[in-house]
Amino acid sequence: MTEETGSNAYWRANIRLVKVCLIIWALVSFGFGIILRPLLAGIQIGGTDLGFWFAQQGSILVFLALIFFYAFRMNALDKKHGVDEESPVATQGTRPAVNESDRGAPR
Amino acid sequence: MSQYALNLIVVGSTFLLYIGIAIWARAGSTSEFYAANRGVHPVTNGMATAADWMSAASFISMAGLIAFVGYDNSSFLMGWTGGYVLLALLLAPYLRKFGKFTVPEFIGDRFYSTTARLVAVACLIIASITYVIGQMTGVGVAFSRFLEVSNTAGLFIGAAIVFFYAVLGGMKGITYTQVAQYCVLILAYTVPAIFISLQLTGVALPPLGLFAEHQGSGVPLLTKLDQVVTELGFASYTEHHTNTLNMVLFTLSLMIGTAGLPHVIIRFFTVPKVSDARWSAGWALVFIALLYLTAPAVGAMARLNLMETVYPDGASGAEGERFVNDFVDDLVMTIESWRPIDPTPA
Numbered sequence: 028m029t030e031e032t033g034s035n036a037y038w039r040a041n042i043r044l045v046k047v048c049l050i051i052w053a054l055v056s057f058g059f060g061i062i063l064r065p066l067l068a069g070i071q072i073g074g075t076d077l078g079f080w081f082a083q084q085g086s087i088l089v090f091l092a093l094i095f096f097y098a099f100r101m102n103a104l105d106k107k108h109g110v111d112e113e114s115p116v117a118t119q120g121t122r123p124a125v126n127e128s129d130r131g132a133p134r
Numbered sequence: 135m136s137q138y139a140l141n142l143i144v145v146g147s148t149f150l151l152y153i154g155i156a157i158w159a160r161a162g163s164t165s166e167f168y169a170a171n172r173g174v175h176p177v178t179n180g181m182a183t184a185a186d187w188m189s190a191a192s193f194i195s196m197a198g199l200i201a202f203v204g205y206d207n208s209s210f211l212m213g214w215t216g217g218y219v220l221l222a223l224l225l226a227p228y229l230r231k232f233g234k235f236t237v238p239e240f241i242g243d244r245f246y247s248t249t250a251r252l253v254a255v256a257c258l259i260i261a262s263i264t265y266v267i268g269q270m271t272g273v274g275v276a277f278s279r280f281l282e283v284s285n286t287a288g289l290f291i292g293a294a295i296v297f298f299y300a301v302l303g304g305m306k307g308i309t310y311t312q313v314a315q316y317c318v319l320i321l322a323y324t325v326p327a328i329f330i331s332l333q334l335t336g337v338a339l340p341p342l343g344l345f346a347e348h349q350g351s352g353v354p355l356l357t358k359l360d361q362v363v364t365e366l367g368f369a370s371y372t373e374h375h376t377n378t379l380n381m382v383l384f385t386l387s388l389m390i391g392t393a394g395l396p397h398v399i400i401r402f403f404t405v406p407k408v409s410d411a412r413w414s415a416g417w418a419l420v421f422i423a424l425l426y427l428t429a430p431a432v433g434a435m436a437r438l439n440l441m442e443t444v445y446p447d448g449a450s451g452a453e454g455e456r457f458v459n460d461f462v463d464d465l466v467m468t469i470e471s472w473r474p475i476d477p478t479p480a
Contacts, residue, residue: 045223052219056212056389057382064374073345074354075372082208083200083430084341087215087423094222094419098412101227105409112407 037108044100048093055081055089141280148318152311153299159311161304168235170306170404179410180417182309183401185316187392187418188425190272193319200433201440204371208430209385215419215426216385217392222415225393226402230411237399258396265395305404320424327428330435340431348438359438366441371434 059067064078072080105111161167174182192214199207232240238258242251270289273296277288299311324340331343335355348358360370369375392398401418402411444461 048219048223052216056216056385060208060212061374061381061385062378074357074360075345079205079208079356079372080345082205083211084344084427086212087426090215090219091416091419091423093219094412094416097223098409098416101412102409111409 033108037104037110040104041101044097044104048097051089052093056086060086138282145280148314149295151314153295155310155314156299156303156307159307159309160302161306164235166306167304168400168403170304170309172404172406174309174404174406176405176410176414177417178309178313179401179405179414180419181316181421182312183398183414183418184421184425185312185319186308186401187395187398188319188422189269190276191268192425192429193323194272194276197429197432197436200430201437204369204434204437205374206376206381209381209388211426211430213385213388214392215422217389218415218419218422220389220393221398222412222419225399226411226415227408229399230402230405231408235403237396261394262396265397305400309404316421320421323425323432324428327432327435330439331431334435334438340435341427344431344434355438356434359434359441362438362441371437 059078060082061078064076064082067077067081070077077085102111163171165171196210199210229237229240232243234240234243236258238251238254241254242248270293271285273292274285274289277283277292278285279288281288281291283291300308303311327340328338331337331340334348335343335346336349337343337346344355346355347353348355351358353361356372360372364370374381402414405411405414
């Protein structure tokens with residue numbers, strides 16, 4: 028695999044992951060919480076309907092799960108394509124900042 | 135001991151703590167001042183971000199906004215937390231990857247243009263000043279209440295304290311000050327919420343209490359609340375009363391606004407690695423969610439408690455109408471009494 032296809036594959040996988048996450052993000056907040064609320068009116072929860080739960084609680088919980096899922100998948104993707112920062116955790120900022128901009132996403 | 139002295143001791147000691155931390159962690163270099171030497175643990179940064187970002191709006195006013203309008207103000211809950219998804223997925227890791235100190239630096243380098251950089255600086259200053267005006271108004275109100283001075287005097291005292299520890303500690307000092315602030319803030323917010331939840335539903339966790347049964351009547355809390363407020367002639371709590379498109383756009387604008395806040399973005403420059411920036415956004419939302427899951431419960435429970443306290447036998451017909459009129463009069467008088475003592479607008 029050449030360098031070009033490698034970084035293209037990385038970028039495509041990245042975009043796919045972001046797309047999936049953003050679709051779920053919009054679905055639970057704008058969808059279940061607001062626009063689709065009348066459709067969920069039949070499902071009762073604690074004296075009100077599921078749409079109310081999504082608007083005041085559910086969407087926040089889904090957002091949390093989404094960010095952690097994204098971080099986990101994206102960090103794994105970085106490792107797989109060799110663009111992670113392999114330096115040890117306790118760097119305390121001794122690494123020069125310039126090197127970082129040379130790594131990562133293809134230009 | 136008088137209430138005033140007690141206020142002074144409690145609030146004063148928290149400020150001594152913050153200033154103590156700022157002196158202990160004072161910045162010694164440019165990297166320490168702007169990015170805490172990129173040595174902040176993602177969980178610590180998450181907590182600091184949460185304290186940094188949850189301000190007057192979240193802490194003082196949000197539960198009230200939800201209490202008095204109900205479902206229609208869910209926009210604040212979804213909007214202000216949903217912005218973190220945009221921040222975590224689209225902004226924070228990329229800015230951290232670039233490895234600079236500020237967003238204008240990133241824009242200037244990315245587009246090879248000093249003009250672009252200047253435009254970014256102008257946007258940053260406009261966004262920050264607008265934000266600071268709102269926040270400092272909140273500082274003025276809070277300080278004028280506990281020191282019993284005018285809003286303007288309260289504002290100057292608050293600004294002086296913040297200025298002292300921000301300039302001394304830079305990003306490094308502020309990070310640890312904010313961790314301490316978060317602990318104070320979340321305790322102050324959740325402890326009363328737990329007690330009101332126990333009193334009304336018998337459930338200790340407010341987010342679960344919101345959907346639990348109301349003690350005394352045996353019906354779910356939200357059903358009870360809907361009954362009480364509609365009986366008194368107010369709009370129901372859980373139903374949707376506003377325009378759907380309006381609510382969608384309002385929520386979206388709150389999300390985009392949250393993702394673009396300069397003082398939040400800059401916090402992601404302080405972690406060691408790009409992967410840490412991703413985790414850190416998640417941790418920030420964990421600490422924010424602790425308050426944001428409590429707020430709607432506080433809103434609903436406070437509303438119910440208020441209604442039941444001022445009108446224990448419910449309301450019917452003319453009596454209810456009289457109650458509503460008295461209530462509105464009281465509210466207007468209360469708001470009047472919050473006016474600053476001096477003529478300067480707060």
